[in-house]
Amino acid sequence: MNPFKLLLLAVGLVALFVAPIGQGNYIIYTLNSWLLFSIAAMGLNLTLGYAGQVSLAQAGFMGIGAYVTALMTLAGIHWIFAAVLAISSCFLVGLMLGYPALRVQHHFLAFVTLAFNTLLFLVLRNEEEMTGGSLGLVGMPRPDIFGLSTGGNLQFYYFTLVCFVCAAGVMWWILRSPWGRAFMALRENPIRAESLGLKVRRQTLLAFAIGSAFGGLAGAIQAPLVQFIEPHSFGLIHSLKLLLMVVVGGSGFFFGPMLGAAVVILLPEVLRFTEGYYLIIYSALVIVLMAYSPGGLIGLGQKLFDKFRPKQQARHDLKQGVQL
Amino acid sequence: MTETILSVHNISKQFGGIHAVSNVSFDVKRGEILGLIGPNGSGKSTLFNCILGQLKPSAGHCEIDGRPTDGVRPADLSLMGVGRTFQQLSVFPKMTVLDNVLLSGQEHEGSMLSRLFGPGDAGLTKKAEQLIEFFRLTPYRDTEAGSLSYGQQKLVDAAMAFMAGPGIVLLDEPAGGVNLTMLTHLKDRLMTYNREHGTTFVVIEHNMEFVMSLCTRIIVLAEGELIAEGTPEEVRSNQTVIDAYLGG
Numbered sequence A: 001m002n003p004f005k006l007l008l009l010a011v012g013l014v015a016l017f018v019a020p021i022g023q024g025n026y027i028i029y030t031l032n033s034w035l036l037f038s039i040a041a042m043g044l045n046l047t048l049g050y051a052g053q054v055s056l057a058q059a060g061f062m063g064i065g066a067y068v069t070a071l072m073t074l075a076g077i078h079w080i081f082a083a084v085l086a087i088s089s090c091f092l093v094g095l096m097l098g099y100p101a102l103r104v105q106h107h108f109l110a111f112v113t114l115a116f117n118t119l120l121f122l123v124l125r126n127e128e129e130m131t132g133g134s135l136g137l138v139g140m141p142r143p144d145i146f147g148l149s150t151g152g153n154l155q156f157y158y159f160t161l162v163c164f165v166c167a168a169g170v171m172w173w174i175l176r177s178p179w180g181r182a183f184m185a186l187r188e189n190p191i192r193a194e195s196l197g198l199k200v201r202r203q204t205l206l207a208f209a210i211g212s213a214f215g216g217l218a219g220a221i222q223a224p225l226v227q228f229i230e231p232h233s234f235g236l237i238h239s240l241k242l243l244l245m246v247v248v249g250g251s252g253f254f255f256g257p258m259l260g261a262a263v264v265i266l267l268p269e270v271l272r273f274t275e276g277y278y279l280i281i282y283s284a285l286v287i288v289l290m291a292y293s294p295g296g297l298i299g300l301g302q303k304l305f306d307k308f309r310p311k312q313q314a315r316h317d318l319k320q321g322v323q324l
Numbered sequence B: 001m002t003e004t005i006l007s008v009h010n011i012s013k014q015f016g017g018i019h020a021v022s023n024v025s026f027d028v029k030r031g032e033i034l035g036l037i038g039p040n041g042s043g044k045s046t047l048f049n050c051i052l053g054q055l056k057p058s059a060g061h062c063e064i065d066g067r068p069t070d071g072v073r074p075a076d077l078s079l080m081g082v083g084r085t086f087q088q089l090s091v092f093p094k095m096t097v098l099d100n101v102l103l104s105g106q107e108h109e110g111s112m113l114s115r116l117f118g119p120g121d122a123g124l125t126k127k128a129e130q131l132i133e134f135f136r137l138t139p140y141r142d143t144e145a146g147s148l149s150y151g152q153q154k155l156v157d158a159a160m161a162f163m164a165g166p167g168i169v170l171l172d173e174p175a176g177g178v179n180l181t182m183l184t185h186l187k188d189r190l191m192t193y194n195r196e197h198g199t200t201f202v203v204i205e206h207n208m209e210f211v212m213s214l215c216t217r218i219i220v221l222a223e224g225e226l227i228a229e230g231t232p233e234e235v236r237s238n239q240t241v242i243d244a245y246l247g248g
Ligand SMILES: Nc1ncnc2c1ncn2[C@@H]1O[C@H](COP(=O)(O)OP(=O)(O)OP(=O)(O)O)[C@@H](O)[C@H]1O
Pocket: B015, B018, B019, B020, B038, B039, B040, B041, B042, B043, B044, B045, B046, B047, B087
């Protein structure tokens, strides 16, 4: 990483730190949701953006994470243990959801994962004894972490921020390792990758499992943030929303999901003055963006940047090309 | 270390009613450059794919270093030291040339865990750069492979097949669509690698001049059957081969 990028990173972190200071509860809550959805979208970005495996079940994993955390913390178990269990159960379920991906791809896989999300919704709604059915679960406590309370909204924001930074760090670590390269190879050309020694099945399952685990963490934070969860919070529409975040931000770019989550969460607020027209404007913007830049906003930025970059570099390449 | 690195026993492959490969047997000797030629549709690529676990042969089996390869997955074949290229271009287009080559070697290094916690390049950057240099691709080290010319991508493809330091490499039309200068260059690279590393090659190629000057031995397929085998001179003057190519 060059000094410029490090500086940007530092500025970003400081901005995240000061952003909620002096703000009202509503803004703090919105920022908090943004961090939380960024974590889930980051996971989906690994599965979809890097490894190329379509998943319409990310909200389902947030649901698993949230319910596991809620049930455990309501039973008096500390959030940390609950979160570890939430993350690992999502990892395992994600591993299982990966199996269909070994046989089917693209839109078929989209249907399989969609069915899974729907199934999970039904289970959450119908297993009333455990999940509270349509009424959901309420009153999950906000945890004390190493003696620090996260009860206040600002405190909880910083708690989420720490989780977010850790999650982003883990994601960055995975992507910079040979695993990251292997995930991309899976997306670009799995048959070639296999002929080069990559265990395609294992790597595909891992793409699902790790991506789902991030969803689990997001759910584990959502339970004490909202302090009320019910099946509809994790329905298909939310999986689609997460998909939108990844795609709008720029799938396969590290900061894509964060940007996408910001847009998807904040744009409705910004467009609120248009009242009834907001959904129309919103959809139109998304369609235009996708048509012009399949790489999302970050892809668009890169395109513009390339346009204004000095031309020398391209010519140099061309010259080399002619030589050979 | 046996004399024979790859032996193919009675391989057949049918697609519905089509006999793409019929009862083909041959041995590949360690360190040789074997040519595999035949008209379009004679079953060359199918034979490769049967040997390399991409297709399940209808009958017959193969051995690598005396070990049977039935049911061995392509990834494991690669780990056993078998490299290959495909007839179609198959680089990873959105990854840089360096990443393409690194990926080709990384699965052969360490364990799953060391690949997560160890260095990002699996300690292979130097080796990859040497190979990139060897194929004269150094100016494109950080270029996305998909933006290179066809011939350059063929070279990247070949470099990838070499990266794991395999004992044997099967190349499916490495010279297809490659210009004359590049062709000489590629031939030169293959021969040098064969000389310096003792790597065995099996090469499918339609360019006769290329095959005849590169290979020490050639086998000929026609309509799925092995019809001739011998030195380039023997094959060139073989009447059956001439008839097969003229469609006789
Ligand atoms: N997956 C498949 N399904 C059905 N038929 C196939 C399949 N693959 C190959 N064939 C048939 O098998 C025969 C041999 O094909 P193959 O690709 O092996 O030929 P080839 O010798 O590599 O030809 P070329 O020199 O044109 O590459 C052809 O008749 C082809 O139509």
